[in-house]
Amino acid sequence: MTDAIAYERIGDxxxxxxxNPPVNALGIDIRTGLLAGIERAxxxxxxxxxxxxxxxxxxxxxxxxxxxQAPKDPYLPDLCNRIEASPLIVVSALHGTALGGGLExxxxxxxxxxxxxxxxxxxxxxxxxxxxxxxxQRLPRVAGTEAALEMITSGRQxxxxxxxxAGIIDKIAEGEPREIGLAxxxxxxxxxxxxxxxxxxxxxxAVDFDAIYEATLKKGRGQLSPATCVRxxxxxxxxxxxxxxxxxxxxxxxxxxxxxxxxxxxxxxxSERAVSKLPELKGVxxxxxNAIGVIGGGTMGAGIATAALxxxxxxxxxxxxxxxxxxxxxxxxxxxxxxxxRGKISEDQFTQMTExxxxxxxxxxxxxxxxxxxxAVFEEMSVKKEVFGKLDAVCKKGxxxxxxxxxxxxxxxxxxxxxxxxxxxxxxFSPAHVMKLLEVVVADKTAPDVVATGFELGxxxxxxxxxxxxxDGFIGNRILSTYRKAADHxxxxxxxxxxxxKALTGFGFAMGPFAVADLAGLxxxxxxxxxxxxxxxxxxxxxxxxxxxMCEAGNFGQKTGKGYYVYEAxxxxxxxxxxxxxxxxxxxxEQGISPRVFSDEEIISRxxxxxxNEAAKVVGEGIARRPLDVDMTLLFGYGxxxxxxxxxxWADIEGLDKILANIKSYAKxxxxxxxxxxxxxxxxxxxxxxxxxxxxxx
Numbered sequence: 062m063t064d065a066i067a068y069e070r071i072g073d074x075x076x077x078x079x080x081n082p083p084v085n086a087l088g089i090d091i092r093t094g095l096l097a098g099i100e101r102a103x104x105x106x107x108x109x110x111x112x113x114x115x116x117x118x119x120x121x122x123x124x125x126x127x128x129x130q131a132p133k134d135p136y137l138p139d140l141c142n143r144i145e146a147s148p149l150i151v152v153s154a155l156h157g158t159a160l161g162g163g164l165e166x167x168x169x170x171x172x173x174x175x176x177x178x179x180x181x182x183x184x185x186x187x188x189x190x191x192x193x194x195x196x197x198q199r200l201p202r203v204a205g206t207e208a209a210l211e212m213i214t215s216g217r218q219x220x221x222x223x224x225x226x227a228g229i230i231d232k233i234a235e236g237e238p239r240e241i242g243l244a245x246x247x248x249x250x251x252x253x254x255x256x257x258x259x260x261x262x263x264x265x266x267a268v269d270f271d272a273i274y275e276a277t278l279k280k281g282r283g284q285l286s287p288a289t290c291v292r293x294x295x296x297x298x299x300x301x302x303x304x305x306x307x308x309x310x311x312x313x314x315x316x317x318x319x320x321x322x323x324x325x326x327x328x329x330x331x332s333e334r335a336v337s338k339l340p341e342l343k344g345v346x347x348x349x350x351n352a353i354g355v356i357g358g359g360t361m362g363a364g365i366a367t368a369a370l371x372x373x374x375x376x377x378x379x380x381x382x383x384x385x386x387x388x389x390x391x392x393x394x395x396x397x398x399x400x401x402x403r404g405k406i407s408e409d410q411f412t413q414m415t416e417x418x419x420x421x422x423x424x425x426x427x428x429x430x431x432x433x434x435x436x437a438v439f440e441e442m443s444v445k446k447e448v449f450g451k452l453d454a455v456c457k458k459g460x461x462x463x464x465x466x467x468x469x470x471x472x473x474x475x476x477x478x479x480x481x482x483x484x485x486x487x488x489x490f491s492p493a494h495v496m497k498l499l500e501v502v503v504a505d506k507t508a509p510d511v512v513a514t515g516f517e518l519g520x521x522x523x524x525x526x527x528x529x530x531x532x533d534g535f536i537g538n539r540i541l542s543t544y545r546k547a548a549d550h551x552x553x554x555x556x557x558x559x560x561x562x563k564a565l566t567g568f569g570f571a572m573g574p575f576a577v578a579d580l581a582g583l584x585x586x587x588x589x590x591x592x593x594x595x596x597x598x599x600x601x602x603x604x605x606x607x608x609x610x611m612c613e614a615g616n617f618g619q620k621t622g623k624g625y626y627v628y629e630a631x632x633x634x635x636x637x638x639x640x641x642x643x644x645x646x647x648x649x650x651e652q653g654i655s656p657r658v659f660s661d662e663e664i665i666s667r668x669x670x671x672x673x674n675e676a677a678k679v680v681g682e683g684i685a686r687r688p689l690d691v692d693m694t695l696l697f698g699y700g701x702x703x704x705x706x707x708x709x710x711w712a713d714i715e716g717l718d719k720i721l722a723n724i725k726s727y728a729k730x731x732x733x734x735x736x737x738x739x740x741x742x743x744x745x746x747x748x749x750x751x752x753x754x755x756x757x758x759x
Contacts, residue, residue: 066094067115068101074246075102075110075149078239085114087162088124089133095166096135099147109150111246112170113238118157119179120166128327137162137194138311141169145195145258150249154242155179155230160218165192168199171257173230174245175221176238181229182218186286188330189323189704193314197293198306201265203228209265210294214277214287260303270295283569284704285322289313321714325706328752329696332689332707335759337516337526339686345509347517348459354379354427354434356448358389361465362437364493367396370414371406371494372521377420377427386421393419396494425455433461433514435487440588442469446477453478461511463487464502468534468589471504481506485515488535490698491581498698499524500535525697530684537694539684540675540708542589546734547671548574550603552645555656556664558625559637564661565668569702574668575625577700579618579635587612601733605652607644670723673712674738680709680754681740687758688751709751721745 065088067078077098079085095112102110114120123137135143144151144166153159153167155175164181167173175181183192183200191197192213201209204227212219224230234241270291278288296309317323354377355366366376370393378393380386394415400406406414420427428434434456436448445464452462462484464474475484486502499522501515512528519526529535534542548561562573578586587609598604611624618624619635626635649656676691685691692707705711712720721741728735744750 064094065090066098068098070105070107071243072247073108073250074243075105075107076239076243077102077110077112079112079114079120080116082116084118084121084157085116085163086122086124086126087120087137087166088127091120091124092135092137092140096140096143099144099149099151102149103147107149109152109246109250110147111152111154111239111242112166113154113242114157119153119155119159119238120163121158122161122163122184125331137165138307141165141194142260142307144169145171145260148256150246150254150256152242152246152249154238154245155181155221156238158182158218161185161192161196162194165194165196165199168203168229168259169195171259172245172249172254174232174234174241175224175230176241177221177233177235179221179224180218181224182216183213184216184218186214186216186284186290187326189284189286189320189326190317191286191290191293191310191314193310195260195307195310197290197310198297198303199259200229201294201297202259202262206265206268206294206298210268210273210291213290213294264300264306265294265298267295267298270298281704282566282571282702284702285320286317286326286704289317322704324714325704325710328689328692328706328710329703332693332755333525335755336690336693337519339512339516339528341509342513342516345513347514348432348461348510350432350514350517350521351375352377352431353518354431355437356428356434357437358385358392359437360392361489361491361493362435363389363392363396364491364495365435365437365465365489366393366419367494368489368522368524370397370418371400372523374521375418375420377422377431379422379425379428381423383421383423386423390415390419390421396492425451428452429455430457431460433463433518435463435465435489437465437489440467440469440585442473445469445474449474449478449484453480459483461485461514463515465489466502467538470533471502471531472506475504475506482508483511485511486529486531486535487515487518488529488537496698497523497525498537498694499526500529500537500694500698501526502529502531502535504531525693527690527694528686529690529694530682532679532682532684536679536685536691537698539679540672540691540695541699543675544668544672545574545578545586546603547667549605550731550734551659551664551667553603553605553649553652553654554659556659557645558641560659560661561664561668564664567661568665568669569705571700571702576635579624579626579628581618582620583608583612583617583624599733603731603734605648607641607648610644611641666723667727669708669711669715670720670727671734672708673720674724674735674741676708677738677741677744677751680751681738687755689755713750713752717741717745717750 065081069076081091151170152172153170156179159167159181183196185192208227221233274288274291281287293310293313296306300306352375353369355362356379358378358380369376378389401411464486471486475481485507488500490496490498499519516526558575562575565573616623619628622628627638628635679685688709695701724735724737
């Protein structure tokens with residue numbers, strides 16, 4: 062026995078208590094202890110075994126400290142088979158979360174009882190793998206093929222009530238897991254209940270697995286693990302025995318373990334947890350944060366206010382006129398009704414948020430007592446400066462003044478106040494109550510506790526918060542601007558917006574860049590181009606005006622019904638706008654460009670090379686502190702496929718030398734745009750990777 066599993070005899074019942082805080086992860090000590098406990102119970106003549114977790118949960122999954130290490134005996138699949146093979150009645154009492162290997166241990170038990178609040182699931186697909194300890198073979202035997210497929214391919218957790226209805230557990234009981242487990246085990250013994258091994262139950266029903274496989278692959282936009290899970294469940298239905306099904310499960314598991322997608326998803330998993338842990342904030346306490354102000358109640362401002370209200374903060378919404386303030390309240394209420402409809406909040410909470418926690422105002426004086434104020438006004442420096450001048454005059458000492466600017470210089474905004482140390486950028490992504498990313502933009506004079514408060518706000522709002530330095534576009538929009546230019550250059554040279562969008566959704570992006578532009582509004586890019594031209598563009602930079610002509614005609618994308626695509630009311634998505642091809646052809650003729658053919662592979666290669674190159678510049682200049690900061694920004698704000706890990710993880714997997722060679726080859730036609738990032742050249746010369754930089758800065 063190990064200390065991780067405590068052994069106790071209560072009459073005929075051997076009790077195995079997991080005590081491996083905080084989540085009773087199934088590390089080597091737990092596995093060794095469970096095996097020893099089962100063997101001891103059998104040798105001592107017990108009639109039943111109860112397995113439960115001490116503290117806040119049953120086994121919540123694998124021990125992440127063992128990720129990337131060689132597995133150690135006893136292996137979890139062997140342990141599950143051994144538990145199931147025991148001649149004693151084995152019962153698991155579930156509370157907290159039984160996830161991944163935890164649920165697989167529970168399914169290896171002969172009976173399962175759970176507290177009403179327990180949750181369970183097999184989330185392995187999110188790590189690029191599949192349940193590898195019998196989960197794909199046993200869950201379909203108790204829940205049925207279709208229910209098991211849905212749970213395993215989605216990684217979704219289910220509550221006790223749903224689990225009971227599906228046959229995953231046998232009973233729900235109120236109380237402590239030890240007490241309900243002992244009572245249920247004794248009840249089974251008193252009834253003379255038989256040992257009931259899931260693996261000895263009939264094979265689950267066969268369905269059209271080929272059709273489900275294809276549909277799952279399409280739904281996952283190329284992610285392999287959910288579709289591979291379908292094949293594993295198929296083995297449960299079609300194999301002649303449990304042993305044969307387990308063998309096939311293991312083969313498929315190892316295929317995924319050796320895939321690039323697993324590398325990408327594991328990187329995303331750990332980076333998501335590391336991104337907001339900044340050494341500079343160690344020991345720095347955030348300022349008090351109870352009430353916030355939001356200036357501007359359009360889509361963005363209303364979204365920010367909604368997120369704050371859902372996080373339990375009180376909100377003062379400032380607009381310039383009573384009618385605009387009421388309209389903002391309507392948008393916020395509409396957002397909250399969505400949460401109400403999904404069961405996220407109750408009617409009482411909805412009323413409290415909209416009537417008590419939300420205050421409408423048309424006078425800056427209403428912001429005099431808030432702890433933090435976020436402006437979400439028009440993206441124009443003169444407008445921002447006017448707002449911050451007023452905030453400086455009315456906000457209390459120590460209040461944090463935040464800008465939601467997407468591109469503008471936060472240092473310049475801070476300089477127009479008497480308290481630049483209290484000024485920070487908080488760049489939300491629209492819709493702000495839905496999108497997970499928050500760029501915390503740290504200006505030159507921003508105080509450390511103000512930065513800490515920005516991250517604290519992100520935590521409360523359940524955002525993935527990324528630290529960014531000041532430059533045009535910060536991390537995400539700066540990189541976006543560059544890879545979007547690469548796409549624009551390909552259009553001038555012969556590709557179509559629709560081929561580019563199709564190639565990139567094939568790569569795994571949620572949307573292509575031109576569909577994204579239509580969604581965001583073409584007027585945003587138009588305003589930025591006009592600002593850049595007014596500031597003066599380098600004569601070597603390629604430019605085009607065909608999109609400006611679309612904007613001049615009032616075609617701004619989805620909100621006007623026409624952009625790169627035409628959008629019809631009631632129809633999902635859009636169809637290519639035939640006018641765009643004519644505008645592009647006229648532009649090519651005006652610039653004297655003879656169009657050529659692009660393959661989808663070249664489109665992806667150029668687009669990704671531009672993205673990686675600019676991302677390397679962003680890291681090299683310190684705008685992003687670590688490569689993983691870039692990866693999380695692109696994953697959570699820009700639709701980058703999670704299973705590829707982010708652009709810099711993808712670059713590591715693809716090979717930095719290969720990407721640099723591509724960039725140098727493209728520079729032969731345009732040496733201004735394709736200037737290799739010094740950091741990328743340095744890493745290639747030293748034979749190192751972006752991941753090496755992550756490890757050095759962890």
